[in-house]
Amino acid sequence: MIFDTHAHYDDAQFDADREALLESLNTHGIGRVVNIGANIESTKSSVALAEKYPFIYAAAGVHPSDAGQLNEDVYQWLKTLTAHEKVVAIGEIGLDYYWEKEADVRANQREWFVRQLELARECGLPVSIHSRDAAKDTLDIVKGHGRDVGGVVHCFSYGVELAREYLNMGYYIGVGGVVTFNNAKSIKEVVDYAPMDRIVIETDCPYLAPVPHRGKRNSSLNLPYVVSAISQIKGISPEEVEAITWKNGMDLYRMADASRQ
Numbered sequence: 085m086i087f088d089t090h091a092h093y094d095d096a097q098f099d100a101d102r103e104a105l106l107e108s109l110n111t112h113g114i115g116r117v118v119n120i121g122a123n124i125e126s127t128k129s130s131v132a133l134a135e136k137y138p139f140i141y142a143a144a145g146v147h148p149s150d151a152g153q154l155n156e157d158v159y160q161w162l163k164t165l166t167a168h169e170k171v172v173a174i175g176e177i178g179l180d181y182y183w184e185k186e187a188d189v190r191a192n193q194r195e196w197f198v199r200q201l202e203l204a205r206e207c208g209l210p211v212s213i214h215s216r217d218a219a220k221d222t223l224d225i226v227k228g229h230g231r232d233v234g235g236v237v238h239c240f241s242y243g244v245e246l247a248r249e250y251l252n253m254g255y256y257i258g259v260g261g262v263v264t265f266n267n268a269k270s271i272k273e274v275v276d277y278a279p280m281d282r283i284v285i286e287t288d289c290p291y292l293a294p295v296p297h298r299g300k301r302n303s304s305l306n307l308p309y310v311v312s313a314i315s316q317i318k319g320i321s322p323e324e325v326e327a328i329t330w331k332n333g334m335d336l337y338r339m340a341d342a343s344r345q
């Protein structure tokens with residue numbers, strides 16, 4: 085079975101066939117999905133999906149692009165959600181300097197990234213980190229405030245040097261459709277470099293569909309292409325990649341405890 089550690093099935097792109105698609109996942113070898121909150125609305129939807137489907141879990145958090153939504157009330161609301169039995173992470177949180185160029189907006193992203201890391205520590209949950217064009221600031225903040233928190237850098241887009249830094253702090257590397265792209269040299273090098281027990285698989289669907297469906301709507305059904313690409317880089321069978329990344333997903337989200345199953 086494949087563990088999709090990062091999905092957005094609340095996205096409007098799934099409105100027409102969400103139920104049928106989700107109900108088909110198990111029979112296609114997708115055993116578990118963590119649906120990731122990115123703002124107030126999608127955190128609510130993620131929790132609702134987790135309550136509806138036994139194999140879906142939720143992450144609660146606000147993405148840097150929506151950091152403007154955050155205030156003390158929202159923070160307290162996120163904190164109450166961490167007690168929900170199917171909320172397994174804080175995320176996605178982080179920095180996105182690709183979309184945000186304004187200094188004060190970036191400063192606000194950093195402030196709430198730190199606060200959400202501290203929330204994760206307080207609640208004993210791992211984090212799902214989003215970082216785009218913000219390598220240095222993300223690393224500085226995780227070193228300063230998230231060293232002992234643990235979690236995953238999702239859709240890892242930096243090089244081996246940065247991967248080493250996160251691996252040394254105990255973080256997992258999130259690998260998705262990009263690893264199948266011909267021009268994606270960097271993530272292929274990172275997959276080659278990272279120990280197999282620190283790689284987790286994700287879709288980030290509806291985004292980032294792997295080859296041969298690049299550019300189309302993504303779903304967990306495409307994950308065998310990601311498994312195959314990793315198996316080629318690592319020189320192990322797809323079955324081994326599935327089994328190891330399944331265990332990694334369980335470890336990342338601390339699901340070994342029977343009460344979380």
Ligand code: NI
Pocket residue numbers: 090092120176288
């Ligand atoms: Ni995402």
